[in-house]
Amino acid sequence: MDAKVKIKYADGSEQVQKYGSQSKYDKANTVQFKMKLNKKTDSDILAWLEQQPSKQGAIKALIRQAINEVNK
Incomplete structure (x- = not known):
């Protein structure tokens, strides 16, 4: 099971960092x-x-x- 870390900022916004298989897939198959x-x-x-x-x-x-x- 892949872990996800949720980061909360002072302005109320949140960011989720992906780990494991999702990060590996993104690196191999996507461009930003x-x-x-x-x-x-x-x-x-x-x-x-x-x-x-x-x-x-x-x-x-x-x-x-x-x-x-x-x-x-």
Whole structure:
């Protein structure tokens, strides 16, 4: 059984750290990218993202749409 550690911060937020098989799977099979958006100049993007039920799903759909347009 894999252990999980829950960390509670002063602001009330929590973070769960994964161990064992999940960490091993993530390292072997996943990649993370980070975006930094400006609240003033990217407000249109931020507003649109806030309306999406799945931000990751919405971004993936847009990327796949762009790939399909390029490959036509």
